[in-house]
Amino acid sequence: MTGVTAFRWGQSAKLAFVLTIEQAILDEIVAHARRDHPDEACGVVTGPIGSDRPVRHIPMENAERSTTFYRFDSLEQLKVWREMDDRDEEVVVIYHSHTATEAYPSRTDVSLAAEPGAHYLLVSTREPESTEIRSFRILDGVVTEEPVNAVQSYLFGQTPNAVDYECRS
Amino acid sequence: MAIDVRIPTILRSYTGGSKAVSGTGDTLADLLTNLDGAHPGLRGRLVTPEGGLHRFVNIYVNDEDVRFLGSLEAKLNDGDTVTILPAVAGGALGFAAAHALRG
Numbered sequence: 001m002t003g004v005t006a007f008r009w010g011q012s013a014k015l016a017f018v019l020t021i022e023q024a025i026l027d028e029i030v031a032h033a034r035r036d037h038p039d040e041a042c043g044v045v046t047g048p049i050g051s052d053r054p055v056r057h058i059p060m061e062n063a064e065r066s067t068t069f070y071r072f073d074s075l076e077q078l079k080v081w082r083e084m085d086d087r088d089e090e091v092v093v094i095y096h097s098h099t100a101t102e103a104y105p106s107r108t109d110v111s112l113a114a115e116p117g118a119h120y121l122l123v124s125t126r127e128p129e130s131t132e133i134r135s136f137r138i139l140d141g142v143v144t145e146e147p148v149n150a151v152q153s154y155l156f157g158q159t160p161n162a163v164d165y166e167c168r169s
Numbered sequence: 170m171a172i173d174v175r176i177p178t179i180l181r182s183y184t185g186g187s188k189a190v191s192g193t194g195d196t197l198a199d200l201l202t203n204l205d206g207a208h209p210g211l212r213g214r215l216v217t218p219e220g221g222l223h224r225f226v227n228i229y230v231n232d233e234d235v236r237f238l239g240s241l242e243a244k245l246n247d248g249d250t251v252t253i254l255p256a257v258a259g260g261a262l263g264f265a266a267a268h269a270l271r272g
Contacts, residue, residue, distance in 0.1 A: 040260055040261070042257070044257075060257075064258075064260070066260065068260050068261045068262035069258070069259065069260025069261070069262055070258060070259060070260045071256060071257070071258035072256065072257040072258070074227045074229075074234045074236070074254075074256070075232075075234060077227065077254060077256075077257060078227070078229050078232070078234075078252065078254065081252075081254055094257060096259060096260065098260075098261045099261070100261065101261045105259070106259065106260065106261050106262070108258075108259050108260055108262070109259035109260070112225055112255075112256070112257075112258050112259050113259070114177075114179050114225075114255030114256070114257070115178070115179070115255070115257070116178060116179060117178065
């Protein structure tokens, strides 16, 4: 393990510690995770640069096709990253599922976290009836959980319809 | 011979914040050595102490992953674009552990 766990991307940025996201996108992410279960599912939600607003959901191939790890297909990643550049977008959310364990970043997730501006969203599909969804910032190897603020629409921001997911621990 | 090199956010501390820099080299290895002159430390984030391309870095020449082009020996031509992206990877079980289990 040492070769991998000793490796870490350096990161620093000033960030908001809450993920505000449309319920419809969360539903799509959960559907993707359920569809790929028991393999881990992964993907991104992109948004305008600097907006911290996830608007475009892109499910990605898990090139590893594994129940315990994931990696974006390198060529698909290049294509998606170029599209983002063309649209003046950036990665706002990087998500993946854990299919037999809790929705909390593993040591591997922490060592390989390389997008300093992204919210790392984890979905656990270990329970068939309920899906655990939690969001984290991962900076310089430090994991900080943040609330997931699900809204009906970004147009209205914090509406009475907003649901704050309780952080389970 | 100029090669355009796209730098990911996480490595822009080595390029003074620039998204793209220019370098020269007949191969990817030469280019990274050349870039390290102007941007010290950059090469060390991409190449392991043993001299191989880091496993969790993706480097592309134009539209191809260099892993399919000979890795650090990938040939470069004037006008090529080299793109560096950190791999997006992780999972419940460590990669090393998983690969060990697979034998």
